[in-house]
Amino acid sequence: MLFNSLNFAIFLPIVFILYWFATKGNLKLQNILLLVSSYFFYACWDWRFMFLLIFSTLLDYFTGIKIHEATNKRNKLFWLWLSIGVNLGFLGVFKYYNFFAASFADGLSLLGFKANFGTLQVILPVGISFYTFHGLSYVIDLYKNRIKPERNFIDYSLFVSFFPLLVAGPIERATHLLPQILKKREFDYSKAVDGLRQILWGLFKKIVIADNCATLVNQIFGSYETQSGSTLLLGAVLFAFQIYGDFSGYSDIALGTARLFGIELLRNFAFPYFSRDIAEFWRRWHISLTTWFRDYLYIPLGGSRGGKWQAIRNTFIIFIVSGFWHGANWTFLAWGTFHAFLFLPLLLLQKNRKNTNSVADGRLFPNMKEVMQITSTFLLVVVGWIFFRAETFGKALDYIGKLFDKSLLTIPTYSVGQSKTIFFIVLLILIEWLQRNKKHGLELSSINNHFIKWSIYYALIAVILEFGANSQSFIYFQF
Amino acid sequence: MKSFIRKLVCFIGIPFILLVGIYVISDPFKTIKSFNLSEFSIVNRDFLSTELYLKNEQTQKYNSFIFGSSRGCGLNTYKWKSYLPKGSNQFLFQAWSETVTGIYQKVSYLDNKGVPIKNAIILLDIPSSFGETQEPKTALGLKHYKLSGKSKLYFQTILFYSYLKPSEIFKSTKEIFIKPNYEIGFDTISNDWNKSNKENWEYEPKQDKTLNKTKFGKRPDHEVISKELINLEFESLLKKIEFILQKQRTNYKIIITPAYDQLRINKNDLSTLKEIFGKQNVYDYSGKNILTEDKYNFMDINHFDAIVGWKILENIYERNDSKHLQ
Numbered sequence: 001m002l003f004n005s006l007n008f009a010i011f012l013p014i015v016f017i018l019y020w021f022a023t024k025g026n027l028k029l030q031n032i033l034l035l036v037s038s039y040f041f042y043a044c045w046d047w048r049f050m051f052l053l054i055f056s057t058l059l060d061y062f063t064g065i066k067i068h069e070a071t072n073k074r075n076k077l078f079w080l081w082l083s084i085g086v087n088l089g090f091l092g093v094f095k096y097y098n099f100f101a102a103s104f105a106d107g108l109s110l111l112g113f114k115a116n117f118g119t120l121q122v123i124l125p126v127g128i129s130f131y132t133f134h135g136l137s138y139v140i141d142l143y144k145n146r147i148k149p150e151r152n153f154i155d156y157s158l159f160v161s162f163f164p165l166l167v168a169g170p171i172e173r174a175t176h177l178l179p180q181i182l183k184k185r186e187f188d189y190s191k192a193v194d195g196l197r198q199i200l201w202g203l204f205k206k207i208v209i210a211d212n213c214a215t216l217v218n219q220i221f222g223s224y225e226t227q228s229g230s231t232l233l234l235g236a237v238l239f240a241f242q243i244y245g246d247f248s249g250y251s252d253i254a255l256g257t258a259r260l261f262g263i264e265l266l267r268n269f270a271f272p273y274f275s276r277d278i279a280e281f282w283r284r285w286h287i288s289l290t291t292w293f294r295d296y297l298y299i300p301l302g303g304s305r306g307g308k309w310q311a312i313r314n315t316f317i318i319f320i321v322s323g324f325w326h327g328a329n330w331t332f333l334a335w336g337t338f339h340a341f342l343f344l345p346l347l348l349l350q351k352n353r354k355n356t357n358s359v360a361d362g363r364l365f366p367n368m369k370e371v372m373q374i375t376s377t378f379l380l381v382v383v384g385w386i387f388f389r390a391e392t393f394g395k396a397l398d399y400i401g402k403l404f405d406k407s408l409l410t411i412p413t414y415s416v417g418q419s420k421t422i423f424f425i426v427l428l429i430l431i432e433w434l435q436r437n438k439k440h441g442l443e444l445s446s447i448n449n450h451f452i453k454w455s456i457y458y459a460l461i462a463v464i465l466e467f468g469a470n471s472q473s474f475i476y477f478q479f
Numbered sequence: 480m481k482s483f484i485r486k487l488v489c490f491i492g493i494p495f496i497l498l499v500g501i502y503v504i505s506d507p508f509k510t511i512k513s514f515n516l517s518e519f520s521i522v523n524r525d526f527l528s529t530e531l532y533l534k535n536e537q538t539q540k541y542n543s544f545i546f547g548s549s550r551g552c553g554l555n556t557y558k559w560k561s562y563l564p565k566g567s568n569q570f571l572f573q574a575w576s577e578t579v580t581g582i583y584q585k586v587s588y589l590d591n592k593g594v595p596i597k598n599a600i601i602l603l604d605i606p607s608s609f610g611e612t613q614e615p616k617t618a619l620g621l622k623h624y625k626l627s628g629k630s631k632l633y634f635q636t637i638l639f640y641s642y643l644k645p646s647e648i649f650k651s652t653k654e655i656f657i658k659p660n661y662e663i664g665f666d667t668i669s670n671d672w673n674k675s676n677k678e679n680w681e682y683e684p685k686q687d688k689t690l691n692k693t694k695f696g697k698r699p700d701h702e703v704i705s706k707e708l709i710n711l712e713f714e715s716l717l718k719k720i721e722f723i724l725q726k727q728r729t730n731y732k733i734i735i736t737p738a739y740d741q742l743r744i745n746k747n748d749l750s751t752l753k754e755i756f757g758k759q760n761v762y763d764y765s766g767k768n769i770l771t772e773d774k775y776n777f778m779d780i781n782h783f784d785a786i787v788g789w790k791i792l793e794n795i796y797e798r799n800d801s802k803h804l805q
Contacts, residue, residue, distance in 0.1 A: 187483070
């Protein structure tokens with residue numbers, strides 16, 4: 001059930017009405033309702049994988065209790081590694097087996113050996129990367145004594161499978177979401193209204209920006225061999241906005257939906273394309289994933305405290321694993337490695353925490369230096385996205401090679417569809433620039449005039465209806 | 480909470496009721512009220528063809544059908560009738576951008592109803608007849624619910640959803656007050672394009688061409704071959720069509736239509752069609768040939784003119800020595 005589908009538009013109001021009216025504020029009933037709705041939501045994707053979700057939930061539920069009850073460190077570690085091993089094992093089989101089998105066979109064939117390990121005819125369960133990491137954060141936090149185990153299975157299951165975040169995040173923490181699940185929720189008018197605004201903004205980014213960019217990106221990437229450098233650059237820039245519109249749009253819809261039920265999810269995007277350096281970009285892009293890797297991998301590995309070489313090693317590990325998390329393809333590893341190389345100089349020169357304030361703080365316009373910083377960071381990120389989008393590592397290199405030839409200085413190939421898309425991208429940038437200190441692009445709490453607010457909502461709805469492209473699936477569903 | 484629900488209902492409910500009202504009154508896709516078929520507008524042709532067929536089936540006892548896309552406008556069923564045995568009653572069972580899936584739906588619908596299909600022409604366009612096997616969910620492409628097996632509610636919901644564009648709403652509202660001027664329409668018996676609905680139809684001379692002043696773009700110098708389009712799903716549908724036509728002992732012709740872009744059907748696809756339907760029943764007019772060379776043989780880049788339709792009929796019924804057309 002896509003967020004931008006008629007089915008979801010029917011599903012959400014029904015759940016909302018039942019939640020606030022039928023349960024009469026009873027927390028237990030509300031959680032049961034949300035859990036049933038979440039499983040129904042997931043079953044609409046593929047009911048067969050519900051069992052995997054249930055298994056993963058049961059596993060972490062029981063191992064969580066065992067970790068807490070363990071009397072010595074050895075037993076705690078055993079249950080922790082059991083949970084990690086089984087969860088990552090499933091993830092490995094469904095997501096990475098074919099990649100490793102094929103890569104291993106290719107490697108052997110380079111050495112002159114013939115090998116055929118066979119591939120599994122498996123479908124990747126939707127959301128497996130996300131709910132697996134939810135569960136892992138829970139058991140690791142238990143091991144670290146940051147939380148106590150949740151003994152109510154309903155409440156714990158809801159933490160894992162809450163439908164707004166089930167298939168594409170944000171990756172929640174038990175310390176953040178579980179207390180909200182356990183606490184009585186009162187209807188908050190302003191939260192609900194802002195939730196609806198955030199949903200509307202997310203739909204604009206997904207349907208107008210991302211889906212329109214997708215059509216053009218597919219054309220350019222599909223025939224990149226015959227395109228000029230400038231067209232290839234345009235294609236890469238359009239992909240940057242496609243993936244941003246797609247993923248941050250989804251996150252906005254997820255966050256907005258959760259707020260309708262009185263639940264605040266972790267913010268996942270903070271206007272990343274206004275970043276002044278790569279370190280800032282990674283503090284603003286897919287925040288829930290980067291902080292997950294920081295807290296559960298980077299810091300346990302020693303972070304940057306153990307000297308220069310350890311910092312270099314840990315940086316590479318984090319970015320490569322992060323790339324790999326996205327998919328079983330060398331292109332994602334290349335993307336992660338590329339970012340590691342960009343990030344490392346900042347870390348070693350201790351400039352990775354230089355730009356922590358909001359850009360052009362207190363000013364309407366950025367100064368020249370900020371413009372240069374934002375532009376250069378954006379262009380570096382765009383080059384990285386080429387690896388992300390390309391089908392193979394070779395094609396990515398080929399694309400980049402063709403991009404940087406002398407035809408880069410020519411006028412890009414023009415199509416009518418581009419003008420409309422570029423117009424809306426400019427509109428997006430303007431609105432998000434003006435709103436860069438707010439939680440999302442349509443946070444209008446400072447406007448009191450109802451006529452103005454409703455006019456903005458209707459205008460946005462009209463734009464979505466009129467200019468929305470043919471529906472494309474969310475990019476991050478494949479992860 | 481009550482204030483929230485109240486405002487939400489006002490925000491969505493009032494405009495929604497207004498939009499439904501405009502939709503019902505203006506009937507933008509001509510699927511709610513009865514429609515004067517002698518008028519033309521860009522509507523759901525599949526729906527109108529099916530409705531016209533249902534309206535006339537008892538009185539007309541159709542037994543000869545042309546299936547395919549809007550390119551069928553270039554074929555005149557009254558002209559076709561002159562090649563058919565006595566007692567043939569012909570119908571242009573057409574849909575915009577018709578695919579093999581749509582053709583199969585019509586053929587099997589007629590067969591299931593016990594309608595005799597004594598004569599048939601099936602028009603296949605390269606590549607659009609092999610676009611999608613899934614039913615399109617657009618106002619123009621959506622199939623009549625009797626053909627697709629979906630409910631009337633589903634049908635109207637998809638159309639209503641297609642209507643929910645400000646430009647479409649504006650156009651529909653305008654049409655309530657200002658009736659548009661339609662230039663052409665369709666024959667209310669045969670469903671032919673009414674420019675050629677007379678029995679003594681003649682083709683339109685080149686210099687009198689006033690319709691569709693679309694610019695004809697540059698064509699590639701060399702012939703372009705289409706990629707292979709017939710996958711297992713399409714092959715299965717084609718075989719099902721053939722099965723029905725064989726069962727009915729239909730005298731049928733499969734025509735691969737000529738197009739301005741001169742895109743030639745892939746040879747593997749052509750072989751597949753000949754294998755399924757028999758070499759003698761498949762007529763390939765795609766690619767570069769004397770029909771597609773002259774741009775005046777086309778009303779626009781997608782539709783061949785009636786002169787081409789006439790020559791194709793002559794050729795496939797071998798009334799003159801025009802084998803060189805292919």
